[in-house]
Each structure stands twice: as C-alpha cells, then as structure tokens.
Amino acid sequence: MSIAFTSGEPSGIGPDIAILHAQKERTKDLQVYCDPDVLISRAKTLKLPLSLTEKPTKNAGELFIFPIKAKTKVLPGKLNPDNAEYVLSLLQHATKRCLDNQNSGILTGPINKAVINEAGIKFSGHTEYFAELSDTPKTVMLLATSNLKVALATTHLALKDVPRNINKDSLIEVITIINNNSKFLGVNKPKILVCGLNPHAGEDGYLGDEEITIISPVIDLLNNNDFNLIGPVPADTAFTAESLKGIDVVLAMYHDQGLPVLKSSGFKNAANITLGLPFIRTSVDHGTALDLAGTGNISLGSFNCALSFFEKISSSGSQA
Numbered sequence: 001m002s003i004a005f006t007s008g009e010p011s012g013i014g015p016d017i018a019i020l021h022a023q024k025e026r027t028k029d030l031q032v033y034c035d036p037d038v039l040i041s042r043a044k045t046l047k048l049p050l051s052l053t054e055k056p057t058k059n060a061g062e063l064f065i066f067p068i069k070a071k072t073k074v075l076p077g078k079l080n081p082d083n084a085e086y087v088l089s090l091l092q093h094a095t096k097r098c099l100d101n102q103n104s105g106i107l108t109g110p111i112n113k114a115v116i117n118e119a120g121i122k123f124s125g126h127t128e129y130f131a132e133l134s135d136t137p138k139t140v141m142l143l144a145t146s147n148l149k150v151a152l153a154t155t156h157l158a159l160k161d162v163p164r165n166i167n168k169d170s171l172i173e174v175i176t177i178i179n180n181n182s183k184f185l186g187v188n189k190p191k192i193l194v195c196g197l198n199p200h201a202g203e204d205g206y207l208g209d210e211e212i213t214i215i216s217p218v219i220d221l222l223n224n225n226d227f228n229l230i231g232p233v234p235a236d237t238a239f240t241a242e243s244l245k246g247i248d249v250v251l252a253m254y255h256d257q258g259l260p261v262l263k264s265s266g267f268k269n270a271a272n273i274t275l276g277l278p279f280i281r282t283s284v285d286h287g288t289a290l291d292l293a294g295t296g297n298i299s300l301g302s303f304n305c306a307l308s309f310f311e312k313i314s315s316s317g318s319q320a
Contacts, residue, residue: 001079001104002029002056003310004065004094010035010074010083014109015042017303019050022059026058028307033090035070039063045076045294051270054172060198076294079112084119086110095133103278106130106316107306108272110288113156127274130281138173140181141150143248143259143285145266149185149249150258151178151192151275160287162254166197166210169299171218179227181275182310183316184280190248193238194219194231195252201234251272258269268299271306273313280313282306 008014017304019042020034032039043050049061070088072082078122095302097273108126116123118289123129142151154165154173195201196215198208205212215232223229230247237243237252239261252258262270263285270292272283284302292298 002031003307004066004097004103004106005030005032005039006090006106006108007032007034007110007165008090008111009079009087009115011076011080011287011293012110012112012290013080013293013298014146014288016038016046016293017109017284017300019043019048020292020296020298020300021303022050022063022210023048023057025060028311029058030062030107031054031056031062031066033066033068033094035063036067038070038074039065041292042072045164046296048296054155066093066097068232077290079115079290080319081115081306084116084121084303087116088121088129089285091129092133095279097128099134103279104172105282105310107310108281110284110286111233111269112288124145126281126283127155129137130274130277134278138170138177140174140177141274142275143180143262143270144273145262145270145305148244148266150262151249151256151259153249153251153253155255156314157254159254159256163210164199166214166253168214168218169297171214172222175218175227175251176250177230177276179222179270184313185248187248189226189228191228191230191246192249192251193233193243193247195235195238195253195257196232198233199236201232258271260265264303266314268301269305271309273309282310282313 051062052065070083070086094106140151141155154162166284181200197210202208202211213233219229230267235257270285274281
C-alpha cells in the first residue's frame with residue numbers, strides 16, 4: 001500500500017516537497033493528497049517537470065495523487081483562511097483511507113494552525129486531530145533525530161495549563177504508550193529518562209511538589225512492573241551527554257521543555273512521530289516556510305527523515 005502524504009498548507013512548501021521528491025525514481029509508493037492545480041502551478045513556478053496520475057508510480061517526474069480541490073485560488077506565500085477546510089479535508093480523507101486499509105499510514109506536510117483558527121475552526125495540531133478522527137483516547141508526540149528521541153507528556157498547551165494536565169493516570173498512559181511502541185528504535189524495553197516538571201525537579205518540594213506527588217510515584221510503580229525508567233531528572237541537566245548515555249527516549253513534561261534541545265541540534269533532519277494511533281504517522285519537523293514556497297530553495301532533509309522513520313516503524317511491525 002502507498003504512504004499518504006498530506007501536502008498541508010497549500011501556500012507553503014508542502015506542495016514543493018512533493019514535487020522535489022518526485023524528481024527522482026523512488027523505492028516507495030507515495031500518494032500525494034493535494035489539489036492537482038496547485039501541484040501543476042507550483043511545478044511551473046519551480047520550472048520542474050511533473051505529470052500527475054491516479055495510479056501508483058515510482059517514476060521520476062510523476063506523482064500518484066489523491067485529488068482534492070482547494071476552496072479558492074492558492075498563491076505561494078499568501079495564507080488564506082478560506083482554504084482552512086481544504087487543509088483539514090486532506091487529513092480527513094487520508095485518515096479514513098488508512099482506517100480502511102487503503103493507505104499504509106500518513107506522512108504529513110506542514111500546516112499553519114493560526115490560519116485554521118482564524119477561519120473559526122478550533123484546531124490545536126495534527127497529533128490531537130488524528131486522535132479525534134480515529135477515536136484514539138491517548139496519543140504521544142515524539143520527535144526523533146538519528147541520536148535523540150524526545151516524547152512529550154503534554155503537547156500544544158499554554159504553559160499555565162500544563163500542571164493540571166499532568167496527573168498519575170495521564171503519565172502512566174503516556175509512558176506505557178512509549179514503552180509499547182518503541183520496537184522501531186531496535187529495543188523491546190526502552191530506557192526512558194523522565195524529566196521533572198519544575199526547576200531542579202522541584203528541589204525536594206521547595207520549587208513545586210509534582211515530582212513528589214505525581215512523577216516519582218508513577219516511576220516507582222512502573223519500574224515495579226518491569227519498565228526501565230530513570231528520574232525525575234532536572235530538565236536543565238537531562239540533555240547532557242552524561243545523562244543521555246544509554247537512554248532511548250527522553251520524556252519531557254511540556255512542549256518547550258524538550259523540543260528546543262532537539263531542534264537546536266537536529267532541525268531539518270528530524271521527524272515528528274505520533275505514537276498510539278491505529279496507523280503509522282510521521283511528519284516533517286518544520287513549518288510552512290511561506291517565504292520559501294515556490295523558490296526551490298528548500299531542504300528535503302526532514303521529509304527524508306520522516307520517510308525513513310516511517311519505513312523503520314513499518315518494518316518493525318508496530319503501528320507507531
């Protein structure tokens with residue numbers, strides 16, 4: 001089965017990624033969910049050959065597409081809220097076809113959350129949306145490079161909302177999903193380093209008690225059930241070379257606790273992976289790059305990384 005590539009925000013570099021990827025013969029089938037007119041127009045702007053087909057192809061210069069029409073004209077670099085429903089329809093169709101076993105999983109191009117919300121549609125991100133579409137009660141966002149894997153206990157939340165969204169039950173769910181979906185890392189029982197929530201991991205309760213009342217009890221409980229957890233570790237030392245020695249996954253308590261470290265060393269060569277869905281989902285780690293749309297001056301590094309992790313997950317026999 002083909003991998004569904006949802007091209008994302010049409011005025012960004014998602015269509016460009018598909019077109020550039022199509023310039024060489026491929027080993028894997030990719031089905032691009034996009035407006036055909038956007039692809040043809042963007043290929044002309046890029047001065048690159050492109051032929052569209054609704055049948056699988058791995059040939060250079062050809063793209064296997066699932067055609068979905070945009071609501072209004074697309075201009076590179078120009079966001080338009082009128083196309084918000086179109087962007088979400090790409091995800092909806094791809095999810096349905098994965099659940100119907102017509103695609104092997106989804107590799108997502110970048111979207112712009114702000115313009116979707118500007119259109120009056122409440123949207124916090126791919127991870128949460130795929131969970132909703134597939135009736136999945138709990139998923140985990142994990143970003144990965146070749147040498148660092150960072151999972152998140154909470155995802156796209158305002159910082160003030162993080163503490164009340166970390167409790168024993170949710171933390172047990174998150175760690176269990178990571179533990180049970182890590183075969184693609186080449187380990188059956190991953191060694192997981194768990195960050196504290198507060199500075200200095202709470203400093204014995206002086207700077208916050210979540211480590212004492214929630215995080216440590218969960219670590220002790222799961223380790224007594226044959227998990228391999230270390231922590232809670234202060235986030236300011238969790239990512240040192242010494243702390244990371246032998247670690248398979250770092251669990252950060254919130255988005256900007258863990259991802260700045262990963263992106264500072266692996267940006268454009270990292271992939272976003274959603275663990276816990278009934279199908280494989282990987283993604284590029286960057287945004288829509290509106291200023292680069294139609295210029296050809298983009299890197300396929302993150303796309304190739306996301307494709308590589310998709311293949312590793314698939315070959316490991318796990319969903320994600």
